[in-house]
Amino acid sequence: MTEPGTPAVPQGVEELEIIGVRHGAFGTTNGGDTSGFGGLVDPIVMPAPATRPFGGWFDEVSDELELALEANGLPATQAIEKVVIYRDEITYHVRREHLVAFVTLLRDEPGLRFEMCLGVSGAHYPGEAGREMHAVYHFLSITHNRRVRVEVSVPDGDAVIPSIVAVYPTCDWHERETWDFFGIEFTGHPALTRMMMPDDWVGHPQRKDYPLGGIPVEYKGGTIPPPDQRRSYN
Amino acid sequence: MSTDNVTFTSAESQESVAGSYDTTEGRVYTVSGGDWDTVAGAPEGEQDRIVVNMGPQHPSTHGVLRLILELDGETVTEARAGIGYLHTGIEKNMEFRSWVQGVTFVTRMDYLTPMFNETAYCLAVEKALDITDQIPERANVIRVMMMELNRISSHLVALATGGMELGALTAMEFGFRERELVLDIFEMVSGLRMNSASGRPGGVAQDLPDDGAQKIRDTIPLLRKRLKDTADLLVDNAIWMGRTVDVGYLDLAGCMALGITGPILRSTGLPHDLRKSQPYCGYEDYEFDVITKNTADVYGRFLIRIEEMEQSLRIVEQALDKLKPGPVMVEDKKIAWPAQLSIGSDGQGNSPEHIREIMSESMEGLIHHFKLVTEGFRVPAGQVYAAVESPKGELGCHIVSSGGTRPYRVHFRDPSFTNLQATAAMCEGSMISDVIAAVASIDPVMGGVDR
Numbered sequence: 001m002t003e004p005g006t007p008a009v010p011q012g013v014e015e016l017e018i019i020g021v022r023h024g025a026f027g028t029t030n031g032g033d034t035s036g037f038g039g040l041v042d043p044i045v046m047p048a049p050a051t052r053p054f055g056g057w058f059d060e061v062s063d064e065l066e067l068a069l070e071a072n073g074l075p076a077t078q079a080i081e082k083v084v085i086y087r088d089e090i091t092y093h094v095r096r097e098h099l100v101a102f103v104t105l106l107r108d109e110p111g112l113r114f115e116m117c118l119g120v121s122g123a124h125y126p127g128e129a130g131r132e133m134h135a136v137y138h139f140l141s142i143t144h145n146r147r148v149r150v151e152v153s154v155p156d157g158d159a160v161i162p163s164i165v166a167v168y169p170t171c172d173w174h175e176r177e178t179w180d181f182f183g184i185e186f187t188g189h190p191a192l193t194r195m196m197m198p199d200d201w202v203g204h205p206q207r208k209d210y211p212l213g214g215i216p217v218e219y220k221g222g223t224i225p226p227p228d229q230r231r232s233y234n
Numbered sequence: 235m236s237t238d239n240v241t242f243t244s245a246e247s248q249e250s251v252a253g254s255y256d257t258t259e260g261r262v263y264t265v266s267g268g269d270w271d272t273v274a275g276a277p278e279g280e281q282d283r284i285v286v287n288m289g290p291q292h293p294s295t296h297g298v299l300r301l302i303l304e305l306d307g308e309t310v311t312e313a314r315a316g317i318g319y320l321h322t323g324i325e326k327n328m329e330f331r332s333w334v335q336g337v338t339f340v341t342r343m344d345y346l347t348p349m350f351n352e353t354a355y356c357l358a359v360e361k362a363l364d365i366t367d368q369i370p371e372r373a374n375v376i377r378v379m380m381m382e383l384n385r386i387s388s389h390l391v392a393l394a395t396g397g398m399e400l401g402a403l404t405a406m407e408f409g410f411r412e413r414e415l416v417l418d419i420f421e422m423v424s425g426l427r428m429n430s431a432s433g434r435p436g437g438v439a440q441d442l443p444d445d446g447a448q449k450i451r452d453t454i455p456l457l458r459k460r461l462k463d464t465a466d467l468l469v470d471n472a473i474w475m476g477r478t479v480d481v482g483y484l485d486l487a488g489c490m491a492l493g494i495t496g497p498i499l500r501s502t503g504l505p506h507d508l509r510k511s512q513p514y515c516g517y518e519d520y521e522f523d524v525i526t527k528n529t530a531d532v533y534g535r536f537l538i539r540i541e542e543m544e545q546s547l548r549i550v551e552q553a554l555d556k557l558k559p560g561p562v563m564v565e566d567k568k569i570a571w572p573a574q575l576s577i578g579s580d581g582q583g584n585s586p587e588h589i590r591e592i593m594s595e596s597m598e599g600l601i602h603h604f605k606l607v608t609e610g611f612r613v614p615a616g617q618v619y620a621a622v623e624s625p626k627g628e629l630g631c632h633i634v635s636s637g638g639t640r641p642y643r644v645h646f647r648d649p650s651f652t653n654l655q656a657t658a659a660m661c662e663g664s665m666i667s668d669v670i671a672a673v674a675s676i677d678p679v680m681g682g683v684d685r
Contacts, residue, residue, distance in 0.1 A: 117493055142504070149617075170494075212327065232639075233609045234638055
């Protein structure tokens with residue numbers, strides 16, 4: 001038996017990607033959990049890093065990438081934190097200081113040729129200490145008909161990522177949007193201003209610590225609280 | 235064009251225009267017009283800059299798009315687009331609703347392509363659930379049919395509003411009239427003309443009505459004839475060509491750098507279409523051509539849209555032939571939405587059969603119904619990306635699940651958002667009237683741009 005709340009570690013996996021812990025069925029702490037599952041402790045585990053061989057064209061692309069990185073004097077292990085394969089999609093977790101070099105290779109290497117960047121968006125994982133802010137890039141190679149995802153994780157207090165607008169100009173608005181919604185600062189962006197929210201807006205709305213807001217709805221004498229304050233399954 | 239925001243940046247012109255006099259309340263300045271030579275004052279070099287703010291409330295900006303144009307006479311020297319006027323926080327809202335409820339939100343993003351938004355979202359959720367292979371054939375055929383009809387209606391609006399913005403009002407009337415035919419089909423199938431929320435993770439919410447396939451089949455000849463009328467009106471029209479040929483030029487390298495997809499990319503001659511290159515919903519089983527032009531201008535994009543509508547009709551016909559009786563929702567009762575609603579005697583959507591089953595026959599049915607409707611299904615933790623070829627380009631849906639009953643993060647890569655970045659590249663150096671044509675050829679829908 002393992003400790004309650006500790007998931008069984010699958011074979012061959014060194015470390016689990018725990019991004020948070022779920023309590024009970026309704027996520028409430030004030031005794032509102034009448035489901036009978038109030039004592040449940042359930043860690044949220046993201047897919048674990050993959051090990052070679054990856055299968056399919058994933059190995060080919062990874063080989064090309066590693067060779068290209070080494071040729072540029074950058075050991076692959078230094079640039080790539082880990083590789084995750086989930087649902088037939090490959091994700092390269094790249095360290096931020098090597099991001100620009102990495103995506104330049106993605107664009108220029110004949111064996112990779114990811115001509116098109118489909119933009120960047122963010123994700124906020126407050127439970128992942130030291131790596132709270134993630135920037136997620138999607139790339140499409142029309143030449144080879146392949147897609148890869150690149151993910152950069154940075155701590156919340158130091159959410160600074162180099163801009164890739166110089167390499168992929170399409171990221172101009174995408175990076176502005178990510179800054180607007182998550183507060184990730186893209187250094188080297190030509191004009192990192194808010195995209196969606198008004199210029200004088202305070203806060204970054206897509207962060208998990210930013211409330212959804214809303215007003216209670218009254219109907220026939222009953223009051224329904226706004227969506228983020230309702231009791232709900234977590 | 236709105237002239238109320240004209241700014242004179244030349245110092246001497248301001249002196250010459252703004253007269254002032256003292257009153258008991260203080261000094262009063264009067265700004266009035268005058269002869270252009272007096273107003274502009276023949277400045278040297280680039281001092282004669284006029285910055286015109288066009289929109290966000292403007293009939294030619296395709297919705298609440300704000301264009302900030304810097305003009306030298308009638309030539310645009312700099313163009314900037316300002317967006318965000320229709321931001322509704324859909325992505326944030328979805329994090330507080332169940333996976334199934336998310337469909338109701340995404341269908342409102344790009345409100346002219348609801349079927350594509352729904353399908354992209356459903357494909358992503360199905361991929362995360364790992365049930366892509368279990369989607370019944372009939373559900374896929376209905377999705378393809380609805381998407382292709384939607385492509386026609388979206389292209390028609392692109393032509394209609396684009397035509398109106400260039401002064402071709404008949405094109406607008408034709409476009410919106412023909413679109414009604416498609417919206418009538420949507421209403422028949424889903425009950426709603428727009429924002430139908432008829433897609434659902436695992437299949438589609440509703441099967442076609444009994445006479446649905448026949449009604450769609452009956453509409454096609456009329457639609458085909460009318461689409462031809464619309465095309466005839468404009469394809470060889472000298473005025474239309476004068477406004478669109480060689481206007482809004484953007485070549486392949488520009489498209490690649492700016493991440494442009496859809497008709498704009500295909501107008502450079504590259505036959506990139508996700509329906510062919512990365513088929514989904516069974517598109518590999520349909521015969522159709524990817525339309526390309528090599529003019530890279532507004533006229534080429536217009537021709538592509540005209541011909542793509544014809545190809546869409548071809549696909550709809552094939553889909554009707556493929557339509558075989560069967561389920562429209564996955565087998566898995568822990569994911570499949572329980573009821574197929576029918577209209578009850580009271581006119582309300584209801585399903586007496588389903589009520590009978592869960593109330594008097596199947597305890598499991600009742601449990602599944604209750605759990606699905608109140609709690610919803612859980613999606614394993616992880617992230618996926620699914621993309622469809624919307625009328626505007628690659629519509630991507632990136633979802634992150636934390637293993638819960640609600641999305642952890644949903645992001646839509648809306649083609650309008652990305653394509654709109656090409657405004658500056660297409661417009662700078664051209665006449666101000668060409669800005670309208672160029673923006674119309676991008677066909678941005680602000681609901682999708684701002685989300």
